Amino acid sequence: MTSRVFVALRVPAAPARAFEAFTREIACWWRSSPLFRITPQGDGELVFEPGVGGRLVTRLGNGDSFEIGRISVWEPGKRLVFTWRQASFAAESDHHWCAAIRHGCDSMEPHDGSGPPALAAGIVGTKISDGYLAEV
């Protein structure tokens, strides 16, 4: 079973640009939240290591880094899937949270004529048993 929270919005950028901003510039737009602290030391500076198998890590102010997750799908301009784990989750736990982003949607109307808008979708799930982490 996978429990999902689905959050989506359109963003004013072409899919390739949205993908680049989501991954390479995550440190610029990520906002820490008191509800979900990635580590007890705070959220730090998030960095994606590009490509399948790459990590999503956060670099903390004290020089330490924390691995948030691993990338399972890396399709620039199309799709990105990665696992998500905060420090408060049990290390031995066999389930993870998963977030995904998908860009581009044929059914969406054009915006200002500069190309199709991108759709960014965040999906958070909890893996209960062996199987797929989350649908995108």
Add this chain to the structure above:
Amino acid sequence: LSAAGLDRTLAALADPHRRRVIDLLRERPHRAGELAQAARISFPAMSRHLRTLRKSGLVEEDRGEFDSRVRIYRLRPEAMAELKTWLAETDVLWARQLSAFKAHLQKTKK
């Protein structure tokens, strides 16, 4: 809701018979035998499901008012409320993050 508590709640709900029990208990408290009959499974099988649901905190059992051998099962709304809170908070977190992502794209638009 702790990570372990969340695991237990979601795992307990990851079974169609247990979800059927939750649906039945939403209407009113039931005896184990009634639940087994309604879910069309054996009494021992239902007992196992009820044990899982009890451990998750989603249901609780009471002794019957007139016969202490009878066990009555009822929902514990607190557990479901905690799950709903977690889902809402998670939703808010990602909605905020994606809004910040959108604002970043607007700011850096060439």
